[in-house]
Amino acid sequence: MAALRAAGAALLRPGRGAEAATRLGYHKKVVDHYENPRNVGSLDRNAKNVGTGLVGAPACGDVMKLQVEVDENGKIVDARFKTFGCGSAIASSSLATEWVKGKTVDEALKIKNTDIAKELCLPPVKLHCSMLAEDAIKAALADYKLKQDSNKEVSEKKANNA
Amino acid sequence: MRAALQRLVAVSWRPRVSRLAPRQRCAATGPAPAPRCWSCGSALPAAEGPPLFCPGCRALQPPGPHPDLFRLMACDRSFRVDAQQLQRRFRSLQRTVHPDRFGRRPPEEQYYSEQHSSLINKAYQTLLNPLSRGIYLLELHGMEPAQETDCDADSVFLMEIMDINEKLAESKNDGILEEIDTLIKVKQEELTREVAEAFERDDFQEAKKLLAKMKYFANLKDKLKNKKIPS
Numbered sequence: 001m002a003a004l005r006a007a008g009a010a011l012l013r014p015g016r017g018a019e020a021a022t023r024l025g026y027h028k029k030v031v032d033h034y035e036n037p038r039n040v041g042s043l044d045r046n047a048k049n050v051g052t053g054l055v056g057a058p059a060c061g062d063v064m065k066l067q068v069e070v071d072e073n074g075k076i077v078d079a080r081f082k083t084f085g086c087g088s089a090i091a092s093s094s095l096a097t098e099w100v101k102g103k104t105v106d107e108a109l110k111i112k113n114t115d116i117a118k119e120l121c122l123p124p125v126k127l128h129c130s131m132l133a134e135d136a137i138k139a140a141l142a143d144y145k146l147k148q149d150s151n152k153e154v155s156e157k158k159a160n161n162a
Numbered sequence: 163m164r165a166a167l168q169r170l171v172a173v174s175w176r177p178r179v180s181r182l183a184p185r186q187r188c189a190a191t192g193p194a195p196a197p198r199c200w201s202c203g204s205a206l207p208a209a210e211g212p213p214l215f216c217p218g219c220r221a222l223q224p225p226g227p228h229p230d231l232f233r234l235m236a237c238d239r240s241f242r243v244d245a246q247q248l249q250r251r252f253r254s255l256q257r258t259v260h261p262d263r264f265g266r267r268p269p270e271e272q273y274y275s276e277q278h279s280s281l282i283n284k285a286y287q288t289l290l291n292p293l294s295r296g297i298y299l300l301e302l303h304g305m306e307p308a309q310e311t312d313c314d315a316d317s318v319f320l321m322e323i324m325d326i327n328e329k330l331a332e333s334k335n336d337g338i339l340e341e342i343d344t345l346i347k348v349k350q351e352e353l354t355r356e357v358a359e360a361f362e363r364d365d366f367q368e369a370k371k372l373l374a375k376m377k378y379f380a381n382l383k384d385k386l387k388n389k390k391i392p393s
Contacts, residue, residue: 054317058314059307061380062381
Protein backbone atom coordinates (compact mmCIF):
# COMPACT_ATOMS: atom_id res chain seq x y z
CA MET A 1 0.00 0.00 0.00
CA ALA A 2 2.73 2.40 1.04
CA ALA A 3 4.72 1.40 -2.02
CA LEU A 4 1.80 2.23 -4.27
CA ARG A 5 1.26 5.60 -2.68
CA ALA A 6 4.92 6.51 -2.76
CA ALA A 7 5.15 5.45 -6.36
CA GLY A 8 2.41 7.80 -7.38
CA ALA A 9 3.58 10.60 -5.10
CA ALA A 10 5.26 12.46 -7.92
CA LEU A 11 1.91 12.74 -9.68
CA LEU A 12 -0.53 12.71 -6.89
CA ARG A 13 -0.05 14.21 -3.46
CA PRO A 14 -1.42 11.72 -0.92
CA GLY A 15 -4.86 12.74 0.17
CA ARG A 16 -5.85 14.59 -3.01
CA GLY A 17 -7.85 11.61 -4.11
CA ALA A 18 -9.51 10.27 -7.17
CA GLU A 19 -11.03 13.57 -8.23
CA ALA A 20 -7.68 15.23 -8.74
CA ALA A 21 -6.35 12.19 -10.57
CA THR A 22 -9.22 12.26 -13.01
CA ARG A 23 -8.69 15.97 -13.55
CA LEU A 24 -5.03 15.22 -14.31
CA GLY A 25 -6.27 12.99 -17.12
CA TYR A 26 -6.19 9.47 -15.61
CA HIS A 27 -9.09 7.24 -16.58
CA LYS A 28 -11.25 6.12 -13.66
CA LYS A 29 -10.20 2.50 -14.24
CA VAL A 30 -6.56 3.48 -13.74
CA VAL A 31 -7.48 5.50 -10.66
CA ASP A 32 -9.41 2.50 -9.32
CA HIS A 33 -6.31 0.29 -9.51
CA TYR A 34 -4.31 3.01 -7.82
CA GLU A 35 -6.79 3.62 -4.99
CA ASN A 36 -7.77 -0.04 -4.57
CA PRO A 37 -4.65 -1.97 -5.43
CA ARG A 38 -4.98 -5.65 -6.07
CA ASN A 39 -2.20 -8.13 -5.34
CA VAL A 40 0.51 -5.73 -4.19
CA GLY A 41 3.32 -7.58 -2.52
CA SER A 42 5.87 -10.34 -2.93
CA LEU A 43 6.05 -14.10 -3.18
CA ASP A 44 9.05 -16.14 -2.11
CA ARG A 45 11.36 -15.85 -5.10
CA ASN A 46 13.32 -18.89 -3.93
CA ALA A 47 10.30 -21.17 -3.98
CA LYS A 48 10.47 -23.79 -6.71
CA ASN A 49 7.08 -22.97 -8.16
CA VAL A 50 7.42 -19.18 -8.15
CA GLY A 51 8.48 -17.26 -11.24
CA THR A 52 9.76 -13.70 -10.86
CA GLY A 53 9.80 -11.12 -13.65
CA LEU A 54 11.70 -7.88 -13.10
CA VAL A 55 11.60 -5.34 -15.91
CA GLY A 56 12.39 -1.68 -16.38
CA ALA A 57 11.58 1.04 -18.89
CA PRO A 58 14.79 3.00 -19.53
CA ALA A 59 13.05 5.94 -21.20
CA CYS A 60 10.92 6.81 -18.18
CA GLY A 61 12.74 4.97 -15.37
CA ASP A 62 9.74 2.85 -14.31
CA VAL A 63 10.47 -0.50 -12.68
CA MET A 64 8.04 -3.38 -12.40
CA LYS A 65 8.20 -6.71 -10.55
CA LEU A 66 5.62 -9.39 -11.20
CA GLN A 67 5.59 -12.81 -9.55
CA VAL A 68 3.47 -15.88 -10.20
CA GLU A 69 2.91 -19.03 -8.15
CA VAL A 70 2.15 -22.07 -10.27
CA ASP A 71 0.65 -25.33 -9.02
CA GLU A 72 1.60 -28.89 -10.06
CA ASN A 73 -0.97 -28.76 -12.88
CA GLY A 74 0.69 -25.73 -14.48
CA LYS A 75 -2.05 -23.36 -13.33
CA ILE A 76 -1.23 -19.94 -11.90
CA VAL A 77 -2.77 -19.88 -8.43
CA ASP A 78 -1.34 -16.63 -7.10
CA ALA A 79 0.29 -13.48 -8.43
CA ARG A 80 1.81 -10.38 -6.88
CA PHE A 81 3.28 -7.17 -8.20
CA LYS A 82 5.30 -4.17 -7.12
CA THR A 83 5.65 -1.25 -9.47
CA PHE A 84 7.42 2.04 -9.03
CA GLY A 85 6.30 4.40 -11.75
CA CYS A 86 3.33 6.27 -13.11
CA GLY A 87 -0.33 5.46 -12.41
CA SER A 88 -0.73 3.75 -15.78
CA ALA A 89 2.23 1.46 -15.10
CA ILE A 90 0.82 0.56 -11.68
CA ALA A 91 -2.63 -0.11 -13.09
CA SER A 92 -1.23 -2.19 -15.97
CA SER A 93 0.73 -4.47 -13.65
CA SER A 94 -2.14 -4.67 -11.16
CA LEU A 95 -4.50 -5.75 -13.94
CA ALA A 96 -1.88 -8.19 -15.21
CA THR A 97 -1.81 -9.99 -11.83
CA GLU A 98 -5.61 -10.17 -11.87
CA TRP A 99 -5.68 -11.64 -15.34
CA VAL A 100 -2.95 -14.29 -14.90
CA LYS A 101 -4.63 -15.84 -11.87
CA GLY A 102 -6.47 -18.99 -12.84
CA LYS A 103 -4.77 -19.26 -16.23
CA THR A 104 -2.27 -21.87 -17.26
CA VAL A 105 1.25 -20.76 -18.08
CA ASP A 106 0.56 -21.06 -21.83
CA GLU A 107 -2.72 -19.14 -21.56
CA ALA A 108 -1.02 -16.36 -19.60
CA LEU A 109 1.67 -16.05 -22.29
CA LYS A 110 -1.09 -15.05 -24.70
CA ILE A 111 -1.98 -11.89 -22.76
CA LYS A 112 -1.23 -8.94 -25.04
CA ASN A 113 -0.38 -5.39 -24.09
CA THR A 114 -3.16 -4.20 -26.42
CA ASP A 115 -5.72 -6.04 -24.28
CA ILE A 116 -4.41 -4.37 -21.14
CA ALA A 117 -4.36 -0.95 -22.78
CA LYS A 118 -7.90 -1.40 -24.09
CA GLU A 119 -9.25 -2.50 -20.70
CA LEU A 120 -7.69 0.48 -18.94
CA CYS A 121 -8.46 2.93 -21.78
CA LEU A 122 -4.81 4.01 -21.79
CA PRO A 123 -4.06 7.08 -23.90
CA PRO A 124 -1.45 6.68 -26.71
CA VAL A 125 1.26 8.34 -24.61
CA LYS A 126 0.87 5.57 -21.96
CA LEU A 127 0.67 2.54 -24.23
CA HIS A 128 4.25 1.64 -23.38
CA CYS A 129 3.13 0.98 -19.77
CA SER A 130 0.97 -1.90 -20.95
CA MET A 131 3.91 -3.21 -22.97
CA LEU A 132 6.02 -3.20 -19.84
CA ALA A 133 3.32 -5.23 -18.05
CA GLU A 134 3.26 -7.77 -20.89
CA ASP A 135 7.07 -7.98 -20.68
CA ALA A 136 6.80 -8.54 -16.93
CA ILE A 137 4.33 -11.41 -17.36
CA LYS A 138 6.57 -13.06 -19.96
CA ALA A 139 9.67 -12.56 -17.79
CA ALA A 140 7.94 -14.15 -14.77
CA LEU A 141 6.78 -17.13 -16.79
CA ALA A 142 10.18 -17.53 -18.44
CA ASP A 143 11.80 -17.53 -15.00
CA TYR A 144 9.31 -20.17 -13.79
CA LYS A 145 10.00 -22.37 -16.83
CA LEU A 146 13.74 -22.02 -16.37
CA LYS A 147 13.40 -23.15 -12.76
CA GLN A 148 11.33 -26.17 -13.77
CA ASP A 149 13.86 -27.16 -16.43
CA SER A 150 16.80 -26.86 -14.05
CA ASN A 151 14.89 -28.73 -11.32
CA LYS A 152 14.14 -31.46 -13.82
CA GLU A 153 17.84 -31.66 -14.71
CA VAL A 154 18.80 -31.94 -11.05
CA SER A 155 16.29 -34.71 -10.32
CA GLU A 156 17.29 -36.58 -13.50
CA LYS A 157 20.96 -36.46 -12.50
CA LYS A 158 20.07 -37.75 -9.03
CA ALA A 159 18.06 -40.60 -10.57
CA ASN A 160 21.02 -41.51 -12.84
CA ASN A 161 23.50 -41.49 -10.00
CA ALA A 162 21.29 -43.58 -7.71
CA MET B 163 18.41 4.40 -62.81
CA ARG B 164 18.71 6.71 -59.82
CA ALA B 165 21.10 9.04 -61.65
CA ALA B 166 18.76 9.19 -64.62
CA LEU B 167 15.84 10.04 -62.37
CA GLN B 168 17.87 12.74 -60.67
CA ARG B 169 18.76 14.29 -64.04
CA LEU B 170 15.11 14.22 -65.06
CA VAL B 171 14.02 15.94 -61.87
CA ALA B 172 16.77 18.58 -62.19
CA VAL B 173 15.74 19.44 -65.74
CA SER B 174 12.02 19.72 -65.02
CA TRP B 175 12.63 21.80 -61.86
CA ARG B 176 14.95 24.39 -63.33
CA PRO B 177 12.90 27.59 -63.62
CA ARG B 178 12.85 29.27 -67.02
CA VAL B 179 14.12 32.73 -66.24
CA SER B 180 14.26 35.32 -68.95
CA ARG B 181 16.36 38.45 -68.60
CA LEU B 182 13.24 40.63 -68.72
CA ALA B 183 11.20 38.69 -66.17
CA PRO B 184 11.42 39.78 -62.52
CA ARG B 185 13.85 37.70 -60.50
CA GLN B 186 12.10 34.77 -58.86
CA ARG B 187 11.83 35.17 -55.08
CA CYS B 188 11.47 31.51 -54.31
CA ALA B 189 14.14 29.87 -56.45
CA ALA B 190 14.33 26.10 -56.53
CA THR B 191 18.01 26.30 -57.30
CA GLY B 192 20.72 28.71 -56.17
CA PRO B 193 21.71 29.95 -52.72
CA ALA B 194 19.00 31.05 -50.24
CA PRO B 195 18.42 34.82 -50.15
CA ALA B 196 20.37 36.69 -47.44
CA PRO B 197 18.30 37.07 -44.24
CA ARG B 198 17.11 40.58 -43.56
CA CYS B 199 16.30 42.55 -40.42
CA TRP B 200 12.53 42.54 -39.76
CA SER B 201 12.73 46.16 -38.61
CA CYS B 202 14.97 48.04 -41.03
CA GLY B 203 15.45 45.53 -43.85
CA SER B 204 19.28 45.53 -43.76
CA ALA B 205 20.97 42.34 -44.82
CA LEU B 206 22.07 40.29 -41.84
CA PRO B 207 25.44 38.55 -41.75
CA ALA B 208 24.75 34.81 -41.75
CA ALA B 209 28.19 33.66 -40.64
CA GLU B 210 27.39 31.30 -37.78
CA GLY B 211 23.66 31.58 -37.54
CA PRO B 212 21.57 34.75 -37.23
CA PRO B 213 23.05 37.58 -35.12
CA LEU B 214 21.31 38.60 -31.92
CA PHE B 215 20.96 42.25 -32.92
CA CYS B 216 20.72 43.90 -36.32
CA PRO B 217 24.07 45.58 -37.09
CA GLY B 218 22.12 48.46 -38.67
CA CYS B 219 19.30 49.36 -36.27
CA ARG B 220 20.15 47.18 -33.21
CA ALA B 221 16.70 45.54 -33.22
CA LEU B 222 16.60 42.09 -31.57
CA GLN B 223 16.35 39.32 -34.16
CA PRO B 224 14.45 36.04 -33.76
CA PRO B 225 16.45 32.97 -32.75
CA GLY B 226 17.48 30.70 -35.61
CA PRO B 227 15.90 27.27 -36.17
CA HIS B 228 17.50 24.24 -34.44
CA PRO B 229 20.03 26.12 -32.33
CA ASP B 230 22.98 24.17 -31.00
CA LEU B 231 22.66 24.51 -27.24
CA PHE B 232 26.39 24.03 -26.63
CA ARG B 233 27.24 26.79 -29.08
CA LEU B 234 24.57 29.02 -27.60
CA MET B 235 26.07 28.63 -24.14
CA ALA B 236 29.63 28.99 -25.48
CA CYS B 237 30.59 25.50 -24.30
CA ASP B 238 32.63 22.89 -26.10
CA ARG B 239 30.49 20.03 -27.35
CA SER B 240 31.60 17.73 -24.56
CA PHE B 241 30.09 15.96 -21.57
CA ARG B 242 32.46 17.83 -19.26
CA VAL B 243 31.21 21.35 -18.65
CA ASP B 244 32.42 24.02 -16.30
CA ALA B 245 29.29 24.69 -14.24
CA GLN B 246 30.47 28.12 -13.12
CA GLN B 247 31.32 29.20 -16.64
CA LEU B 248 27.92 27.93 -17.78
CA GLN B 249 26.18 29.94 -15.09
CA ARG B 250 28.14 33.08 -15.97
CA ARG B 251 27.20 32.70 -19.62
CA PHE B 252 23.55 32.08 -18.67
CA ARG B 253 23.38 35.25 -16.60
CA SER B 254 25.20 37.32 -19.18
CA LEU B 255 22.85 36.18 -21.95
CA GLN B 256 19.74 36.77 -19.86
CA ARG B 257 20.96 40.27 -19.01
CA THR B 258 21.01 40.92 -22.76
CA VAL B 259 17.74 39.33 -23.90
CA HIS B 260 15.41 39.11 -20.91
CA PRO B 261 11.90 40.48 -21.59
CA ASP B 262 12.30 42.91 -18.68
CA ARG B 263 14.75 44.83 -20.86
CA PHE B 264 12.34 45.04 -23.78
CA GLY B 265 9.31 46.47 -22.01
CA ARG B 266 9.25 49.59 -24.19
CA ARG B 267 10.14 47.91 -27.47
CA PRO B 268 7.69 47.04 -30.25
CA PRO B 269 5.58 43.89 -29.65
CA GLU B 270 7.46 41.88 -32.29
CA GLU B 271 10.76 42.53 -30.53
CA GLN B 272 9.23 41.68 -27.15
CA TYR B 273 8.10 38.37 -28.59
CA TYR B 274 11.60 37.61 -29.86
CA SER B 275 13.02 38.50 -26.46
CA GLU B 276 10.66 35.95 -24.84
CA GLN B 277 11.75 33.32 -27.34
CA HIS B 278 15.44 33.97 -26.68
CA SER B 279 14.98 33.99 -22.92
CA SER B 280 13.09 30.66 -22.95
CA LEU B 281 15.65 29.12 -25.22
CA ILE B 282 18.48 30.20 -22.94
CA ASN B 283 16.64 28.78 -19.91
CA LYS B 284 16.17 25.51 -21.75
CA ALA B 285 19.82 25.42 -22.85
CA TYR B 286 21.04 26.15 -19.34
CA GLN B 287 18.86 23.48 -17.71
CA THR B 288 19.74 20.91 -20.35
CA LEU B 289 23.49 21.43 -20.04
CA LEU B 290 23.58 21.87 -16.28
CA ASN B 291 22.01 18.50 -15.47
CA PRO B 292 24.32 15.56 -16.34
CA LEU B 293 21.45 13.29 -17.40
CA SER B 294 19.85 15.77 -19.82
CA ARG B 295 23.28 16.87 -21.01
CA GLY B 296 24.25 13.29 -21.78
CA ILE B 297 20.99 12.54 -23.60
CA TYR B 298 21.33 15.74 -25.67
CA LEU B 299 24.93 14.89 -26.52
CA LEU B 300 23.86 11.42 -27.68
CA GLU B 301 21.26 13.00 -29.96
CA LEU B 302 23.87 15.35 -31.42
CA HIS B 303 26.00 12.30 -32.19
CA GLY B 304 23.10 10.74 -34.06
CA MET B 305 22.30 8.15 -31.39
CA GLU B 306 18.66 7.31 -30.86
CA PRO B 307 17.61 8.00 -27.28
CA ALA B 308 16.01 5.21 -25.22
CA GLN B 309 12.63 4.42 -26.76
CA GLU B 310 9.49 4.15 -24.67
CA THR B 311 9.03 0.62 -25.85
CA ASP B 312 12.53 -0.47 -24.83
CA CYS B 313 12.64 -2.94 -21.98
CA ASP B 314 15.47 -3.36 -19.48
CA ALA B 315 16.09 -6.79 -18.07
CA ASP B 316 19.30 -6.28 -16.09
CA SER B 317 18.06 -8.16 -13.00
CA VAL B 318 20.90 -7.26 -10.70
CA PHE B 319 20.62 -3.54 -11.38
CA LEU B 320 16.79 -3.51 -11.34
CA MET B 321 16.76 -5.40 -8.05
CA GLU B 322 18.96 -2.69 -6.58
CA ILE B 323 16.54 -0.03 -7.82
CA MET B 324 13.57 -1.99 -6.46
CA ASP B 325 15.28 -2.27 -3.08
CA ILE B 326 15.93 1.43 -2.79
CA ASN B 327 12.39 2.23 -3.93
CA GLU B 328 10.98 -0.10 -1.29
CA LYS B 329 13.18 1.37 1.44
CA LEU B 330 12.09 4.84 0.43
CA ALA B 331 8.42 3.90 0.40
CA GLU B 332 8.66 2.35 3.85
CA SER B 333 10.94 4.97 5.43
CA LYS B 334 9.42 6.45 8.52
CA ASN B 335 12.05 8.86 9.76
CA ASP B 336 14.41 11.52 8.48
CA GLY B 337 17.45 9.44 9.38
CA ILE B 338 16.59 6.77 6.82
CA LEU B 339 15.73 9.43 4.26
CA GLU B 340 19.17 10.97 4.73
CA GLU B 341 20.81 7.57 4.28
CA ILE B 342 18.94 6.98 1.05
CA ASP B 343 19.72 10.52 -0.11
CA THR B 344 23.43 9.90 0.42
CA LEU B 345 23.25 6.55 -1.36
CA ILE B 346 21.54 8.08 -4.39
CA LYS B 347 24.05 10.93 -4.46
CA VAL B 348 27.01 8.52 -4.40
CA LYS B 349 25.51 6.41 -7.18
CA GLN B 350 24.75 9.45 -9.31
CA GLU B 351 28.30 10.77 -8.94
CA GLU B 352 29.71 7.37 -9.85
CA LEU B 353 27.51 7.07 -12.92
CA THR B 354 28.30 10.65 -14.00
CA ARG B 355 32.01 9.82 -13.88
CA GLU B 356 31.47 6.67 -15.93
CA VAL B 357 29.39 8.52 -18.51
CA ALA B 358 32.12 11.16 -18.86
CA GLU B 359 34.69 8.42 -19.47
CA ALA B 360 32.44 6.70 -22.02
CA PHE B 361 31.97 9.94 -23.97
CA GLU B 362 35.70 10.58 -23.85
CA ARG B 363 36.33 7.33 -25.68
CA ASP B 364 33.36 7.96 -28.01
CA ASP B 365 31.69 4.83 -26.62
CA PHE B 366 28.14 6.04 -27.24
CA GLN B 367 26.50 2.66 -26.66
CA GLU B 368 28.01 2.47 -23.20
CA ALA B 369 27.05 6.08 -22.52
CA LYS B 370 23.46 5.29 -23.52
CA LYS B 371 23.33 2.32 -21.11
CA LEU B 372 24.76 4.35 -18.26
CA LEU B 373 22.37 7.25 -18.91
CA ALA B 374 19.46 4.79 -18.72
CA LYS B 375 20.69 3.78 -15.25
CA MET B 376 20.94 7.44 -14.30
CA LYS B 377 17.28 7.88 -15.20
CA TYR B 378 16.21 5.39 -12.53
CA PHE B 379 18.23 7.23 -9.92
CA ALA B 380 16.88 10.59 -11.08
CA ASN B 381 13.35 9.27 -10.47
CA LEU B 382 14.37 8.09 -7.00
CA LYS B 383 15.80 11.52 -6.26
CA ASP B 384 12.49 13.14 -7.28
CA LYS B 385 10.48 10.78 -5.09
CA LEU B 386 12.77 11.49 -2.17
CA LYS B 387 12.38 15.24 -2.67
CA ASN B 388 8.61 14.85 -2.64
CA LYS B 389 8.79 12.84 0.55
CA LYS B 390 10.82 15.53 2.23
CA ILE B 391 8.31 18.25 1.36
CA PRO B 392 5.75 18.31 4.18
CA SER B 393 2.32 17.77 2.64
